Amino acid sequence: MAGLFAVIGNPIEQSRSPELHYAFAEKLGIELSYQKRLAPLDGFEASVTEFFAQGGSGMNVTVPFKEQAYALCDVLTERAQIAKAVNTLWQKDGQLYGDNTDGQGLVDAILELNWSLKNTRILILGAGGATRGVIYPLVKAGAKHITVANRTLVRAEQLIGDLKHAVPEAELDIVELAKLSGEYDLVINATSASLSGEAIILPPELKFHHAYEMAYGKPSTFIEQAKARGVPTTEGFGMLVGQAVESFAIWHGVKPELKDFL
Ligand code: NDP
Numbered sequence: 001m002a003g004l005f006a007v008i009g010n011p012i013e014q015s016r017s018p019e020l021h022y023a024f025a026e027k028l029g030i031e032l033s034y035q036k037r038l039a040p041l042d043g044f045e046a047s048v049t050e051f052f053a054q055g056g057s058g059m060n061v062t063v064p065f066k067e068q069a070y071a072l073c074d075v076l077t078e079r080a081q082i083a084k085a086v087n088t089l090w091q092k093d094g095q096l097y098g099d100n101t102d103g104q105g106l107v108d109a110i111l112e113l114n115w116s117l118k119n120t121r122i123l124i125l126g127a128g129g130a131t132r133g134v135i136y137p138l139v140k141a142g143a144k145h146i147t148v149a150n151r152t153l154v155r156a157e158q159l160i161g162d163l164k165h166a167v168p169e170a171e172l173d174i175v176e177l178a179k180l181s182g183e184y185d186l187v188i189n190a191t192s193a194s195l196s197g198e199a200i201i202l203p204p205e206l207k208f209h210h211a212y213e214m215a216y217g218k219p220s221t222f223i224e225q226a227k228a229r230g231v232p233t234t235e236g237f238g239m240l241v242g243q244a245v246e247s248f249a250i251w252h253g254v255k256p257e258l259k260d261f262l
Pocket of ligand 1: 063102125126127128129130131150151152155177189190191192193194195198199200214215216236237239240241243
């Protein structure tokens with residue numbers, strides 16, 4: 001599918017999606033136009049309708065519209081249904097389709113680092129939209145036990161309640177962010193603390209062997225603490241590229257090689 005693509009969000013200026021999609025297109029010899037579209041906070045649906053009416057072929061959705069995009073779709077992939085959030089839109093036969101490629105993007109980025117996910121115990125800090133999107137793909141990639149830690153415990157309870165049925169092969173539990181302990185193969189920071197310059201405290205009772213910060217390009221107290229312990233660390237740019245690769249494959253039928261763009 002060649003044509004017009006866009007990422008929609010509010011704010012949108014910071015998005016790196018256009019540069020990624022142009023880089024994929026150049027490498028694979030595909031012609032496209034990929035715009036940044038700022039939607040008013042109360043005008044997401046109208047902006048999406050206008051984009052497709054103008055002949056748009058596909059759209060990425062970013063903060064804060066992923067849940068609204070989910071609600072707008074006529075047809076959802078299984079992983080989008082489970083996440084209850086959509087970051088990739090396209091139209092077919094007059095119907096709006098939605099997928100969520102964030103989780104697979106994270107899994108592919110982790111595997112690209114040669115960090116195994118098979119039979120792992122994973123601790124995810126945060127219980128927002130990003131955590132919702134990654135649990136199912138992490139379990140499908142082999143995670144056996146996932147603990148979700150959140151500042152607001154009730155939000156983590158709700159999330160586990162929603163997702164438990166989708167991953168019966170894994171054990172899911174919750175803990176308060178202020179009471180972290182135990183041993184994990186991997187800790188993922190899916191809080192937005194580093195975006196607002198706030199600190200995440202990892203107490204000595206918490207042991208872990210790998211650390212993934214979902215945010216990127218910002219100082220992260222999470223990464224600093226993991227590095228101080230000598231643990232391998234990485235930031236979320238790989239996940240961003242991973243989700244973009246998946247969206248591109250949905251729209252164009254060819255998948256860029258993740259490692260070429262990291
Ligand atoms: P949400 O706003 O949905 O959730 C934010 C989460 O962070 C909540 O669990 C919230 O806890 C927690 N939080 C916020 N501030 C603090 C703090 N100071 N201390 C402790 N917890 C805090 O955000 P998303 O889930 O959409 O995104 C989370 C992160 O993941 C962001 O940094 C985002 O940039 C990143 N991300 C990266 C992607 C990538 O491609 N690399 C893709 C998607 C997300 P509470 O419930 O208590 O408020």
